[in-house]
Amino acid sequence: MRDEYLLAALRMAAGADPVPGRVSADARAAFHLRLPEGIVAAPVEISGPRGARSGGGAPGVPEDDGPGVRRFAVAGLTIDVEAVVADGRLEVAGQVSPASGCAFGSGTDAGRDSGPSAWPGTGGGTGTGTGTDTGSGSGSGWQVEIRTSHVSKTRDLSENGRFAVGGLPAGWVSVVCHRPGEPPVSTRWMHVRS
Amino acid sequence: MCSRSVPPSMREVTSMTVEKSLACLDQAAWEDLVARFGARMWAVARAFGLSHTDAADAVQGAWLRMVENLDGIRDPERIGAWLVTTTRHEALRLSRRRRGEVAAGHDLPDAVLPDPAAAIVDADFGRHVWERLDTLDEPCRSLLRMSVLRPEATYAQIAIRLDISPGSIGPTRARCMSRLRGLLEEPA
Known part of the structure; x- marks a missing residue:
């Protein structure tokens, strides 16, 4: 009999702390975040250098809820994500590999090794848009959708597979890669709050 | 499908x-x-x-x-x-x-x-637990009531309210929860 369950039962009986309406509304809205026919990529440990924003975490040891690059992989596709909160807003940068529409050989590997420090910035034009950045797209039709519980932003993937979005609400975030003719691939939901 | x-x-x-x-x-x-x-x-x-x-x-x-x-x-x-x-x-x-x-x-x-x-985790069961909790001696009764009704209270706040040392709150609460579980296992 776990203490938390006992305390929770007591709290329910006391009726002193009802569920806030916002919490219930978010729970109901979560239904629309399903990805029918989608594939959830599994988290993968990263042994390389951590993100430029990551601070001093030990290499290869992801921090619980902390900043740093998180990698998700499914057969044939890897999504690297770095999410941080700056000035109360969530900034997400990352890379999909292999990128579409480009030869993904040794040159690309070098690009990946450069990590998030080479990723596009999240300020300015990429930070607050609500549509799609068609100007930076590779023309392949590959897109990434950065989803939170309340807002989603879609970006065309650049030729090297990189993406960046800012101005999102802190909290839960997931990245979905959309490829024409293929099922969408999503990361697990990550909690990012300062 | x-x-x-x-x-x-x-x-x-x-x-x-x-x-x-x-x-x-x-x-x-x-x-x-x-x-x-x-x-x-x-x-x-x-x-x-x-x-x-x-x-x-x-x-x-x-x-x-x-x-x-x-x-x-x-x-x-x-x-x-x-x-x-x-x-x-x-x-x-x-x-x-x-x-x-x-x-x-x-x-x-x-x-x-x-x-x-x-x-x-059910309100009906919770009411049953309240009945048992209210039979506990002090400081268990007040300490557990605070744990339930004021979960965000700091140890310092609890210590002042119950006149016990902050360092003893954790062990005392563990003993009180153990006693409460014991009461719940007794036949009604």
């Missing part, structure tokens, strides 16, 4: 066989789940002493884990236990994060197995 022709109602969800997938849930059935289990999930998150913001994140995290696991949950009859258990996991992670503890290993939870003990 699920049929969209006959959306399942909540009644159908609770009586689904384990062979059926929750991927067939429709909006109405989902909202029924929220109405049925939302309060239990909230109570569990708050029982960890989380703030409203963190408790909301823990509860939402559990719903999002369900979103990403719809195809993998094969026991819909235990979905309530799964949701409550997952909320507990998310709340525990957030609680550790707030205390500055960094968990080793990966920060994303593995698949959650429904904890049968989650069934006690």
